Amino acid sequence: MGKVGRFACILTPMLLTLASLICIVIVMIGQLPTKEGKTPSTALGRDLYFFKADTSGFTADPKNVLDHLPANVNIDNNLLQALQGAASSKDLKDFYQVGLFSYCEGDKDDKTGVETITYCSGGKTNFWFDPFSVWELKDTSAQKVLGEDLQKGLNAYRKASGWMIWSFGIALVLSAAEFIIGFFAIFSRWGSLVTTIVSTAQSVFIIAAAATATSIYAILAGVFESVLKPYNIKATLGKQMLSVVWLAVAFGLASGLFWLLSTCCCSGKSNQKKVSVEKTPYTYERVASPAFPAQQTGYTGGAGHGQSGTAYEPFRQQRV
Numbered sequence: 001m002g003k004v005g006r007f008a009c010i011l012t013p014m015l016l017t018l019a020s021l022i023c024i025v026i027v028m029i030g031q032l033p034t035k036e037g038k039t040p041s042t043a044l045g046r047d048l049y050f051f052k053a054d055t056s057g058f059t060a061d062p063k064n065v066l067d068h069l070p071a072n073v074n075i076d077n078n079l080l081q082a083l084q085g086a087a088s089s090k091d092l093k094d095f096y097q098v099g100l101f102s103y104c105e106g107d108k109d110d111k112t113g114v115e116t117i118t119y120c121s122g123g124k125t126n127f128w129f130d131p132f133s134v135w136e137l138k139d140t141s142a143q144k145v146l147g148e149d150l151q152k153g154l155n156a157y158r159k160a161s162g163w164m165i166w167s168f169g170i171a172l173v174l175s176a177a178e179f180i181i182g183f184f185a186i187f188s189r190w191g192s193l194v195t196t197i198v199s200t201a202q203s204v205f206i207i208a209a210a211a212t213a214t215s216i217y218a219i220l221a222g223v224f225e226s227v228l229k230p231y232n233i234k235a236t237l238g239k240q241m242l243s244v245v246w247l248a249v250a251f252g253l254a255s256g257l258f259w260l261l262s263t264c265c266c267s268g269k270s271n272q273k274k275v276s277v278e279k280t281p282y283t284y285e286r287v288a289s290p291a292f293p294a295q296q297t298g299y300t301g302g303a304g305h306g307q308s309g310t311a312y313e314p315f316r317q318q319r320v
Helices: 002-029 062-067 077-088 141-145 147-186 189-231 239-262
Strands: 051-054 095-098 103-108 115-120 234-237
Touching: 002 147, 002 189, 002 239, 051 189, 147 189, 147 239, 189 234, 189 239
Parallel strands: none
Antiparallel strands: 051 095, 051 234, 095 103, 103 115
16 A cells, blocks of 8 residues: 555544544633633633523512512522622622633623623633632522532532543643654554554543533532522533533544554555566576586486486487
8 A cells, every 4th residue: 555545544543633632622722811811812712611600680689589580489588688799799790601720700781682701710720610709608698598409519510620620631631642643653553553542541531521521510500500590590501612522522532443443454565566577588598518418407318318407408429
């Protein structure tokens, strides 16, 4: 097949590796702020989030809150007063979007429904979204009112968030290493084998990160929805972010499969056989010497005897 065929065979897993790497980078820039810390660093990052809390339906007016609640729902006055105080002091924004390293908050236009991000927290490697701290409800009666369900969900989220962030970071490094080492696979199957090992490790970490992110944010959204829904606070998962995460998983698994195939296929060696060159006419070829016929031609003796070993025998004179 040759080096050209080998390169074509390696091109597919290289592109898949690059696609997985790009997806992981996109996940990391979601809700990541600029140096000024006011808005997301990219327009793409603005719409990418794992979890969103929509508090735009909550107001400081108790009557307005009660009008939006079912008749059979009981309102806790302590929590209601705490949330009303946060809303009246402008500490409670209309929405909160949570990314991998930071969160962003902003306001929502009541007439048009257009959302505008006004602030993003600084990126942290040990980040987790704590609504009690963000809403300034920590160590208040409101925190106790929310009950054990929300607190358990937040504790599980806090513990798993550190592992999730490190998994994404390791997957990013392994994806970059896989792409670089993949160039050596063009020249040798041993390069494909090493790249396959790195790709396998990358797949393990990206699957772990994706599964952790999906599970903990699904639990967090469910807890928010059940506990805070009576106060007209909604919680949703970021489908776009999770789609990008699982695309990174799909590209990583596909690249690993093609790297494995390249270890046993597309050797890069040429299949052309050696061509033997036939002798051309009028070329010199050694002829047996008549001086030593027995040694060089296999001739065994006198007249009437046969010859062996060659088709040529010099003429001999016989006495009459």
